[in-house]
Amino acid sequence: MADxxxxxxxxxxxxxxITSGVVGGGTFGLAPxxxxxxxxxxxxxxxxxxQPFVGKLSDRTGKRRIFVVVGLLVLTVANFAYSLVDSYGAILLIRLGQGLGVAFTIPATVALVNELAADxxxxxxxxxxxxxxMVGFGLGPVVAGAVINRxxxxxxxxxxxxFEAAFYVATVSALLGAVLVTLLVSDPEVSEEEEASAGEDLNIAVRDHVGDNLLDPVFTLGxxxxxxxxxxxxxxxxxTQVNSALGQSATMFGIEFASFTLAQVLLQRPIGMWSDEYGRRPFILAGLLLLIPATFVEGFVVTPLGMVVARFVQGVAGAAVLAPAMALAGDIAAGRSSGTTMSVLTMSFGLGVAIGPLSAGYLSGVELPVxxxxxxxxxxxxxxxxxxxxxxxxxxxETVQANASPDSGPSPSSSD
Structure with a gap:
């Protein structure tokens, strides 16, 4: 949450x-x-x-915590470095440093959660x-908008x-996360069988070599x-474009962005619990179906309230997918392959977070008639x-029925 x-x-x-005028050095001839x-x-x-390489490395070592702590410390340094630079090139390098920190943190963290969870x-x-x-993710934009404006x-x-105050808050948050993990988190014990199951080669399957489907289920969830x-x-x-079109401030934009997260905070745990009882697949499908109109309407609302509602519904859809999808992948992971298997989902989500802004910046120049x-x-x-x-x-x-039987373990997967 702190991170x-x-x-x-x-x-x-x-x-x-980036668009405030503080940053200099040119825009490389590209649109802002x-x-x-x-x-x-x-x-x-x-x-x-x-992420897949870090996930596999944490599988081999069985030492997840050190990866999490190192990643958070790298993020601490990167977040602070923003306050020292004022050029596009330097900001890009720092952003890459943040990427390194996240690559160390996320796969090991999710693998720990998966291994500490009961089936x-x-x-x-x-x-x-x-x-x-999501509590931290939702509070961040709201507080950031207020910090900048004041x-x-x-x-x-x-x-x-x-801007400097905001960078310092981000720095302290990452450092606090590193301290908490160091003091309060321990690696699970590793048996000889689990040690052997870690394997030697990084292998993320695309084709389904176990079932009758074309694609591997974990790859599909990715x-x-x-x-x-x-x-x-x-x-x-x-x-900038949304604020101008809807006549709103940076604080209002932060509220809109956070409304997505509010839905996640309210629904992630209940939906996760329901997926343990009723199955993962129905919630994943329902969430993806709801995501279609929720995403579409964001390009057509004309008021800040309309954007808040659209983002909230998008958050409901995301909550219905994310926890059940991670749990389903965790059901499939066997032995100490959690880092590799779960990294498929975390890698995919991180890649989407990267592609989203880039595609939006490109496609925003293509106007529709409505x-x-x-x-x-x-x-x-x-x-x-x-x-x-x-x-x-x-x-x-579906995987829940297999887990419910005491004689049957998680479904096998070629991604193990």
């Missing part, structure tokens, strides 16, 4: 900082919205490429974990801009997570949600 609060600060702060999208996306591409309560555990993450500040006799993350992140680089000038990215996001629904419906089987 997510600091990182979500930057969702609001960076686009405003596209440059913003590239910088926001850079860390997502970088950390997504590294019959994996959905509840994933929902609880995601709820705390600056400058004087702290211990030193003048601070609103694609669904990719499409969800793209739809969620489309709003980020369009802040809707807001920036409607095209949201039509694109709705189409991706539809593709995700079709893929999960045709390629993913």
């Amino acid at each position: 997510s609060l600091g990182n979500s600060f930057l969702i609001v702060v960076l686009p405003l900082y 919205a596209l440059v913003t999208g590239i910088i926001l996306s850079a860390y997502g591409f970088f950390n997504s490429a590294l 019959t309560a994996r959905g509840e555990s994933m929902g609880t974990f995601n709820t705390f993450r 600056g400058p500040y004087r702290v211990f006799g030193r003048a601070l801009t609103g 694609l669904a997570s990719l499409f969800i993350a793209i739809g969620i992140a489309l709003l980020e680089p369009l802040q 809707g807001q000038p920036y409607a095209t990215p949201f039509v694109f996001g709705a189409l991706l949600a539809l593709v995700g629904f079709v893929l999960v419906y045709t390629q993913v089987e």
Whole structure:
């Protein structure tokens, strides 16, 4: 939660900082919205490429906690470094540093949650974990908008801009996360059988070599997570255009962004619990189906309240997918392969967070005859949600019944 609060600060702060006039050095000949999208996306591409390797390395060592702590310390340094630079090139390098920190943190964290969860309560555990993450993720944009608008500040006799104050809050949040994990989290004990199950080769399957489907179920869930993350992140680089079109402030934009997270906070844990009892697949399909109109309408609302409602419904859809999807992948993971298996979903989500702003910055220049000038990215996001629904419906089987039987373990997967 502490780490997510600091990182979500930057969702609001960076686009405003990049376009504030403080940052110099030219925009590489590109439009400001596209440059913003590239910088926001850079860390997502970088950390997504590294996550499977870090996940496998944590499988081999069985030492998850050290990866989490190192990643949070890297984020601490990167968040602080924003306050020291004022050029596009330097910001891009720092963003890559953030990506390195996230690559170390996320796969090991999710693997820990999966290994500490009981088989019959994996959905509840994933929902609880995601709820705390989303509390921080939701508070960040709201507080960040307020911090920027109320600056400058004087702290211990030193003048601070609103941007500097926001970067310092993000720094302290990441450092607090590292301290908490160091003091309160331990690695689970590893048996000889689990040690052997870790394997030697990094192997993420695309084809389903166990069942009768075309695609591996974990890979399919990864694609669904990719499409969800793209739809969620489309709003980020369009802040200036949205604020202008809807006649609103940065604080209101933060509220709109956070309304998505409010729905996640309210529903992730209950839906995770229900998926333990009623199955993962129905909730994943329902969420993807709801995501289609929720994403589409964001390009057509004309009031701040309309955007708040659209983002909230999008959050309901995301809550219905994310915890059950992570639990389903956890059901499939065997032995100590959690880091590798779960990294498929975390990598995909991170890649979607990277592609979303970049595609929004590009597609925002393609106007439709109806809707807001920036409607095209949201039509694109709705189409991706539809593709995700079709893929999960045709390629993913239920796992809860297998877990409910004391004589049957998690379903096998070629991604183990």
